[in-house]
Amino acid sequence: MKTERETDRAVELYADLVRRICFVHLKNQYDTEDVFQTVFLKYMTHMGTFESADHEKAWFIRVTLNACTDWLRSLTRHRHLPLELLAEEPAAVAADTGGVLAAVLALPEKYRDVIYLHYYEGYTAPEIAALLGRRESTVYTRLARGRALLKTQLGGEWE
């Protein structure tokens, strides 16, 4: 089990990343809290070691995406979020950021993830393929189709 120091460091480093993936993947901001906690609990009990910071970051991305998928599949929602925390959520993020983010959030899940990882996190297609456990060609296809959908919706506003 990871020490308190290790988990504190991970919270500082990856809390924003996990929160963003949750937000992009789940859309419902209130649902992100459960996955947020699940990911860090998994990290705390993770027995393996990370070869590098990139390896660790990739682990967080992969675990968060899986946790989001699991969460969406689960029918029972257990919320442990104190009510006062909800008030601090960036509730109007999607509404305030114009059409781009809203359009990305409206994409089908398989396009949304690769668009986010490529455009926001800066991963290349081969890296995304390794992260998601997909073939590179699949990632390229999804990126192209995601981009096409965004262009259709946003026109010149995209890129």
Place this chain on the structure above:
Amino acid sequence: MNPLHALNEVRATDRAKENLRAQLTAARARQTHPRFFPTRPLALTACAAALALCAGGVWAWRSPTAYISVDVNPSVELTLNRFDRVIDACGYNEDGIEVLSDLPITGKYYTDAVDALLSDTDFVQYLGKDCALTFTVIADDIETLQTGLQSCNGYQKYDASSYASTAECREEAHHNGFSFGKYEAYQALCQVGGSVSLDECRDLTMAQLQQEIKACLGHGSAPQSEFDDENCEQPSASPGHHGADHHAGD
């Protein structure tokens, strides 16, 4: 500019991080020092007690505490548990086996079982005018069991008799292939000087055995004139105690 720059606004707030750290600390404490659930030992104790009760109940149900031998010509033995329920019914001659083959009496209260037996079509055919329906009982409280038997419908109707026996006699009887009720009668005959072998005894009805006893006591004549003159055959084990007057005196 990153087209998704708006996501920069999505951050974990300080309070969210604090809350997360608190959750992790609590989880760590749970894993390091597993919470003591006072209900767990209680539940285990309750389970153990329930299991012990079940095992005790099964043991109590299956443990024989009394035996009733019902003899006319058919010889059957009923084994009773401490609740006076029949836990086993066994025929000790061909007729007895046949009667029981179609008569499910296991699990019944002993008086109900005897009522069922005495009203069974197969059994009734042996209960003629000159029959000698005998009940022989082995129990700690023989009187209570005999009183119960006397309350059975067929007891008075067929002018039945009841006797007491012992576990030793039962064991000896089984060793020789008899019900202990019939074996008691045989022993009684031997004691008054009867000259019937064990093999010959197998073919005699209880009525015939009682007539032999009466004849030996000088109260009548033996109808079985074809019996040989040999003395009563000694059983293969030592005889238990039993009184000839018991069987002859009724």
